[in-house]
Each structure stands twice: as C-alpha cells, then as structure tokens.
Amino acid sequence: MTTPIIGCIADDYTGGTDVAAALRRGGLHTVLLFGPPDPHTSLGGADAAVIALKTRSLPPPRAVDMSLSAQRWLHDRDTSQIYFKYCSTFDSTDDGNIGPVTDALLDGQSAGVTVVCPAAPEHGRTVYQGHLFVHDRLLSESSMRHHPLTPMTDPDLIRVLQRQTSHPVGLVPLQIVHQGADAVADRITELADEGVRHVVVDAVDESDLDTIATATRALPIVTGSAGLAGAVGRITPRATRTDTDPHPTSTDPHPTSTGPTVLFAGSCSQATLGQVALAREKFASYRLDPRTVDDVADLLPAAHAWLTAHLGDDPILIYSSAPAEDRGPADPQTAAALETLMGALARAAVTAGARRLVVAGGETSGVVVDALGVTAVRIDAEMDRGVPWCTTLGTDEPVALLLKSGNFGTPDLLVRAALPGPAE
Structure with missing residues (x-):
C-alpha cells in the first residue's frame, strides 16, 4: 500500500467531496472515506485520503471523539500532514466545533500551532484583517446570519474562534502574506513563541492561498476550507504510480457507471x-x-x-x-x-x-x-x-x-x- 501524502478530516459529507475534489484538482489521486474508517480499509495507491464525518452540528465532545478516531487512523498510516476541513463560511456556534476539534487534533499530534484560513476566493469567500467576507459583504451581512443551526452573526474570525478555545488566537495580515511564504512562516513562528496556538491568515486570491500552503508545509496540522486544501494539493508532489493502480481516476466529467x-x-x-x-x-x-x-x-x-x-x-x-x-x-x-x-x-x-x-x-x-x-x-x-x-x-x-x-x-x-x- 502506498502511504497517503496528505490526510484530511472533513466535518460533513459534501464538505468531504468538496475538499477531495480540490486535492484531486491539484493532481493528487484521492480516496474519500465516509465515517470513521475500518482498520482494514485499503487506500490502494492514493496520494490523499479524506475522511468525511458528520460532526459540524454535533455536541463538541462527540465531534472531538470522532475526529480523534479519524486522526489516529491517519496517523497509523504515517500521513505527513493532516488537514482539518470546515466550511468556507466557518459554520459553527460559540461552543464549537471548529475550536474544540482543532485543539484536540493539535494535542493529538503534540503540535503547538496551526493556521485558520476559511478563504475560498473562487466562491467569493475572502479573509481580510481577520474578517470573513462573502463576495462584497461581511459574513454577518450574508444569508448565513439566518442559518437555522449555525447562524453566523460575527465576521471577526479571531473573536469567533476565541469564544471556542481557551488558547490565544492571532493574525497574519495580508501585508505579510504579500511578502511571501518565508515571511508568513516567520510570523507564525513568532506568534507561536508568544503562546498563540491558532493563527488566522488573510487571503483574498488564489496566489495568497499558494503562499500560505507553502509557508505551512512543515506544520503537522493545517485547517481551512477547500480553498487552502486546493493550494496544498498544488504544491504537494504526486506519488509515482504504475498501471497496476487498483483505483484509476477518471478524467471524464461523466461517470463510467452505466444504468438508470x-x-x-x-x-x-x-x-x-x-x-x-x-x-x-x-x-x-x-x-x-x-x-x-x-x-x-x-x-x-x-x-x-x-x-x-x-x-x-x-x-x-x-x-x-x-x-x-x-x-x-x-x-x-x-x-x-x-x-x-x-x-x-x-x-x-x-x-x-x-x-x-x-x-x-x-x-x-x-x-x-x-x-x-x-x-x-x-x-x-x-x-x-x-x-x-x-x-x-x-x-x-x-x-x-x-x-x-x-x-x-x-x-x-x-x-x-x-x-x-x-x-x-
């Protein structure tokens, strides 16, 4: 079995397909698993494995337990980096689950810091000065403010996340992102030295996401929407494969299965x-x-x-x-x-x-x-x-x-x- 290069945990099923598509678009052969995987599940020759859970609206302790189970499964396969995927509108409540799950995943990897970047510019989701925008409106002015389960009435990601975690939350602003990957990596290190555990990073276009992905290659845990995951896929080398790949990926936009x-x-x-x-x-x-x-x-x-x-x-x-x-x-x-x-x-x-x-x-x-x-x-x-x-x-x-x-x-x-x- 070829070890997957990237492991991803998504907090709902369609979020799983979205992030799996982003990784595949980056050139990675990707397998998507639904629910906590069986220990004997084979990934064939996958470059990336995505585990889609239904944890977005669960009580935080249950969401944490399921996410840690997925993390252990990925860790047993020597995954080099784990990506926690949530919605580009940061769907959550004051209790979680983004903060509690991220903290648990960091503890599970004995990691000190991670980035938080829900930006997905192709869908009109951008982050500037730590505030989340939906097209030209703040998140709090979008239709998400009326969501029945996770109404998003605060666009300030630092405030939102700080209500979900006891650890400090910091920011890498856009001006540092525009200085390049080394500058972003240096600022993340500085914030970690100051005790910051969650670093919100601004991003307004795809090139910003590429910069962030490059800057965070050495982090064991990265979090964001499918936007940043796509950038991770673009900079991750694909494994060498042969014609014996048991799960060849189709490039036809129509499925190969025939029938009603x-x-x-x-x-x-x-x-x-x-x-x-x-x-x-x-x-x-x-x-x-x-x-x-x-x-x-x-x-x-x-x-x-x-x-x-x-x-x-x-x-x-x-x-x-x-x-x-x-x-x-x-x-x-x-x-x-x-x-x-x-x-x-x-x-x-x-x-x-x-x-x-x-x-x-x-x-x-x-x-x-x-x-x-x-x-x-x-x-x-x-x-x-x-x-x-x-x-x-x-x-x-x-x-x-x-x-x-x-x-x-x-x-x-x-x-x-x-x-x-x-x-x-």
Missing part, C-alpha cells in the same frame, strides 16, 4: 431550488410533500411505487426541495423524517438497478450515503467546481454518486449530471 439515473433533492437553498425547477422541466418528477400526510413515513409506499414504475432508461427526479412559502413551518423532526425517507428510496433505487445517483443537499447526501452502506469512493472529475463524481469502492457493482452541497453548482447542474456523456 435517479436525482434526489432535499436542499431548500436558492441554488438547489433553481436546479430542481430546470430538472422538473426535463425529467419525470415526484415531490415528497409532508403537508399531505400526518406522518412523513406514510409517504413511502406511494413514492416507492412511483420509483418502481418510472425507473428505466430516462433520468427521474425525487425531491422535497421547496421554497419557504410552499413547505409549511420549519420543523426539524419533519426535515429529519424526510431525509430518512430519501435514504430509503435511494436504497430501493439501487436495489432495483439504479447505477447513477445525483444528490442535492448536505444532509440528504449524508443520509443517502449511509443508507447505501457506502464507506469509500474514488474521486473522479468534477461536473462543477467542488462537485465531483464519485465511484463507490468495495461494492459488488460500482455506483456513481454526485453529492452536491445545497449552494453549489450552476443552474443546469442537475440536468447535465443526469444526462449521459458524449461517449454513450
């Missing part, structure tokens, strides 16, 4: 709503509407019958995505029941022969992956930035998965993903 295609959409973000609207114009569709029943579970028989009747050569869409005025009062229990229903239907679809699943929404993706019992995938080419096709590993028949964060993708993403590639 089913789209599942659970996100209610504006991006996904637009994508669902276009998909409904092209494909047969079925809406899961909890307002029509007393118990969401009662939706399953009719939905299953529709799936069975329509599964075939043409793509089909099953969705619960709807604008606020068309889905009733927000109810976490109803939302969770809908996700469970999506997982059951995805499992039924694969059992009936579906070989391509396109899933919109982070929570929906997590439930679908778990329902299918998928523990590892190979990262293939991206349909859109941060939205790669994945091919399941260790299954009797490969299934192609496209797991999309709610806000990601162009308006026609679901349509393009569902249609066969040119070679077919």
Whole structure:
C-alpha cells in the first residue's frame, strides 16, 4: 500500500467531496472515506485520503471523539500532514466545533500551532484583517446570519474562534502574506513563541492561498476550507504510480457507471431550488410533500411505487426541495423524517438497478450515503467546481454518486449530471 501524502478530516459529507475534489484538482489521486474508517480499509495507491464525518452540528465532545478516531487512523498510516476541513463560511456556534476539534487534533499530534484560513476566493469567500467576507459583504451581512443551526452573526474570525478555545488566537495580515511564504512562516513562528496556538491568515486570491500552503508545509496540522486544501494539493508532489493502480481516476466529467439515473433533492437553498425547477422541466418528477400526510413515513409506499414504475432508461427526479412559502413551518423532526425517507428510496433505487445517483443537499447526501452502506469512493472529475463524481469502492457493482452541497453548482447542474456523456 502506498502511504497517503496528505490526510484530511472533513466535518460533513459534501464538505468531504468538496475538499477531495480540490486535492484531486491539484493532481493528487484521492480516496474519500465516509465515517470513521475500518482498520482494514485499503487506500490502494492514493496520494490523499479524506475522511468525511458528520460532526459540524454535533455536541463538541462527540465531534472531538470522532475526529480523534479519524486522526489516529491517519496517523497509523504515517500521513505527513493532516488537514482539518470546515466550511468556507466557518459554520459553527460559540461552543464549537471548529475550536474544540482543532485543539484536540493539535494535542493529538503534540503540535503547538496551526493556521485558520476559511478563504475560498473562487466562491467569493475572502479573509481580510481577520474578517470573513462573502463576495462584497461581511459574513454577518450574508444569508448565513439566518442559518437555522449555525447562524453566523460575527465576521471577526479571531473573536469567533476565541469564544471556542481557551488558547490565544492571532493574525497574519495580508501585508505579510504579500511578502511571501518565508515571511508568513516567520510570523507564525513568532506568534507561536508568544503562546498563540491558532493563527488566522488573510487571503483574498488564489496566489495568497499558494503562499500560505507553502509557508505551512512543515506544520503537522493545517485547517481551512477547500480553498487552502486546493493550494496544498498544488504544491504537494504526486506519488509515482504504475498501471497496476487498483483505483484509476477518471478524467471524464461523466461517470463510467452505466444504468438508470435517479436525482434526489432535499436542499431548500436558492441554488438547489433553481436546479430542481430546470430538472422538473426535463425529467419525470415526484415531490415528497409532508403537508399531505400526518406522518412523513406514510409517504413511502406511494413514492416507492412511483420509483418502481418510472425507473428505466430516462433520468427521474425525487425531491422535497421547496421554497419557504410552499413547505409549511420549519420543523426539524419533519426535515429529519424526510431525509430518512430519501435514504430509503435511494436504497430501493439501487436495489432495483439504479447505477447513477445525483444528490442535492448536505444532509440528504449524508443520509443517502449511509443508507447505501457506502464507506469509500474514488474521486473522479468534477461536473462543477467542488462537485465531483464519485465511484463507490468495495461494492459488488460500482455506483456513481454526485453529492452536491445545497449552494453549489450552476443552474443546469442537475440536468447535465443526469444526462449521459458524449461517449454513450
């Protein structure tokens, strides 16, 4: 087994696909694992291993335990650097989990300092003077201020992180970043000597991320969004591989798996709503509407019958995505029941022969992956930035998965993903 050069721990499933795509884009052969990996899991000839967990909204002690388990698994494989990936909007509460998990990972590696850089300039996320911007607005003025689980009302990353850790938080400002990697590395060392453990680093474009990645090559723990991970991938040498690689990576933006295609959409973000609207114009569709029943579970028989009747050569869409005025009062229990229903239907679809699943929404993706019992995938080419096709590993028949964060993708993403590639 080739030792992975980079190990990554992501705090949700679509975040895992996003960072795995970024590492792959940098030229690294990448394998994505879902949940704490089995000790016997093989990585083939991977350059990078990403472990996607669902820890973003867990109580901090549980998030820490799961992250440390993943760290130990990676450490046993002599990973040279561990990257802790969180969202580019720094999704967290005053209790965590970014601070507690980072502290635990640093302790686990006996490391004294790390960087904190959620910048993803290609998605409009930048950090300046320690403040996080979404395009031309402070984070606190973006839609994230209304997030139901992690409302982000403070754009100052130093303040936000200081509420989550007992250790000092410092800053490397943009003017030092523009002086080059050596200047950044020197400033991180100075701050560490002063007792600072978490160093927020400004970044407003891709070249800044390249500088930060170069400056932090010797750090055992690095933290950030997929933006900085992409830069890490760009500066990391790829392992030498032979034609005997058991998991060759596809460069075709369409999956190699052939068979019926089913789209599942659970996100209610504006991006996904637009994508669902276009998909409904092209494909047969079925809406899961909890307002029509007393118990969401009662939706399953009719939905299953529709799936069975329509599964075939043409793509089909099953969705619960709807604008606020068309889905009733927000109810976490109803939302969770809908996700469970999506997982059951995805499992039924694969059992009936579906070989391509396109899933919109982070929570929906997590439930679908778990329902299918998928523990590892190979990262293939991206349909859109941060939205790669994945091919399941260790299954009797490969299934192609496209797991999309709610806000990601162009308006026609679901349509393009569902249609066969040119070679077919």
